[in-house]
Amino acid sequence: MTPIETEGSTARAELRLRLVFGEGAMIGPGKADLLELIAQTGSISAAGRAMNMSYKRAWMLVETMNAMFRAPVVQSARGGAKGGGAVLTETGAEVLRHYRALERRCADLGGAEIAAITALLGDMSDEK
Amino acid sequence: MTPIETEGSTARAELRLRLVFGEGAMIGPGKADLLELIAQTGSISAAGRAMNMSYKRAWMLVETMNAMFRAPVVQSARGGAKGGGAVLTETGAEVLRHYRALERRCADLGGAEIAAITALLGDMSDEK
DNA sequence: TTTCGTTATGTTCGCGCGGAAATATCGTGT
DNA sequence: ACACGATATTTCCGCGCGAACATAACGAAA
Numbered sequence: 001m002t003p004i005e006t007e008g009s010t011a012r013a014e015l016r017l018r019l020v021f022g023e024g025a026m027i028g029p030g031k032a033d034l035l036e037l038i039a040q041t042g043s044i045s046a047a048g049r050a051m052n053m054s055y056k057r058a059w060m061l062v063e064t065m066n067a068m069f070r071a072p073v074v075q076s077a078r079g080g081a082k083g084g085g086a087v088l089t090e091t092g093a094e095v096l097r098h099y100r101a102l103e104r105r106c107a108d109l110g111g112a113e114i115a116a117i118t119a120l121l122g123d124m125s126d127e128k
Numbered sequence: 129m130t131p132i133e134t135e136g137s138t139a140r141a142e143l144r145l146r147l148v149f150g151e152g153a154m155i156g157p158g159k160a161d162l163l164e165l166i167a168q169t170g171s172i173s174a175a176g177r178a179m180n181m182s183y184k185r186a187w188m189l190v191e192t193m194n195a196m197f198r199a200p201v202v203q204s205a206r207g208g209a210k211g212g213g214a215v216l217t218e219t220g221a222e223v224l225r226h227y228r229a230l231e232r233r234c235a236d237l238g239g240a241e242i243a244a245i246t247a248l249l250g251d252m253s254d255e256k
Numbered sequence: 257t258t259t260c261g262t263t264a265t266g267t268t269c270g271c272g273c274g275g276a277a278a279t280a281t282c283g284t285g286t
Numbered sequence: 287a288c289a290c291g292a293t294a295t296t297t298c299c300g301c302g303c304g305a306a307c308a309t310a311a312c313g314a315a316a
Binding site for chain 1: 304311315
C-alpha cells in the first residue's frame with residue numbers, strides 16, 4: 001500500500017508496475033492495494049471506501065482476480081452478524097506478497113536509472 | 129519497443145512500468161515507445177502511425193514531455209524538403225536509454241517474483 | 257422474526273478522452 | 287512561383303468507463 005518511492009536530490013519519483021498476462025488479465029497497483037486493504041479490513045466495501053473506490057468497482061476487480069488465478073484470491077461471505085465479510089485466501093496472500101516483493105526489488109535495484117531520469121526533470125515548481 | 133517479457137513454464141507475462149513524478153508528469157511504455165519510434169522514423173506522424181496512435185495524441189505526448197523535462201526531448205521542424213521532421217535530442221535519448229535500462233533490470237532481477245505470480249494463474253485457455 | 261451491514265447485481269447518466277477530419281503554416285526543391 | 291509533405295492546431299462527435307443510485311439476497315444475533 002505504501003507507495004514505492006525513490007528519492008533523488010530534490011524530486012521524488014514513484015515507480016508503478018503492472019504485470020500483463022494478456023487480454024484484460026493483469027495486476028497493478030490498484031488491484032494490489034485492494035487486496036491489501038481487504039486483508040486489513042476484512043471487507044470489500046470497507047477496502048473500497050479506504051481507497052476511495054466505489055464498492056461496485058472493488059467488487060468487479062475482485063471478481064476479475066478470482067477468475068484469472070487458479071484459485072480465488074478473496075473469499076467472501078454474506079449475511080451473518082456483521083452482514084458478511086471477505087478475507088484473503090492463501091493464494092491471494094501469495095500474490096500480494098510476491099507483488100510487493102517485486103515492487104521493492106525494482107525500486108531498490110532500479111534506483112540508479114530512476115535517479116538518472118529524475119535528474120533530467122524540470123523545475124516542477126510553477127508548472128501548472 | 130520490444131515488450132519486456134519473462135517466460136514461465138507455460139504462461140508469459142509482460143512487465144510494464146511507469147515512473148510517476150506527480151500531477152500528470154509521468155513516463156511509461158507509451159511515451160517510451162513513442163520516443164523510440166521517433167528516433168527510428170524521424171517523424172512524429174510516422175511514429176504515431178507505426179504504433180497505431182493518432183498524430184494528435186502523439187503530438188500531445190511529445191508536447192507534454194518537452195514541457196516536463198529541463199530540456200526538450202524531441203526537436204521538431206516543419207517545412208523543408210520532406211515537409212519537416214522530428215529528432216530526439218540528447219536529453220530525449222538519455223531518457224529513453226535509462227528507461228529501457230530500468231525495464232531490462234526489473235524484468236531480469238524480478239524474474240523470480242514474476243514467475244511466482246505467473247505460476248498461480250489459471251488455465252488461460254478457454255477464458256473468454 | 258426483526259434488525260442490520262455486507263455481498264451481489266442491474267440500470268442509468270454524465271463527462272472526459274481520444275479519434276477523425278479540417279485547416280493553417282512552414283521551408284526546401286523544382 | 288508553385289508544389290509537396292510533415293508539423294501544428296482547432297473543432298466536432300461518439301463511445302466507453304466509471305460514479306451514482308437502486309435493489310435484492312443473505313444469515314447470525316438480539
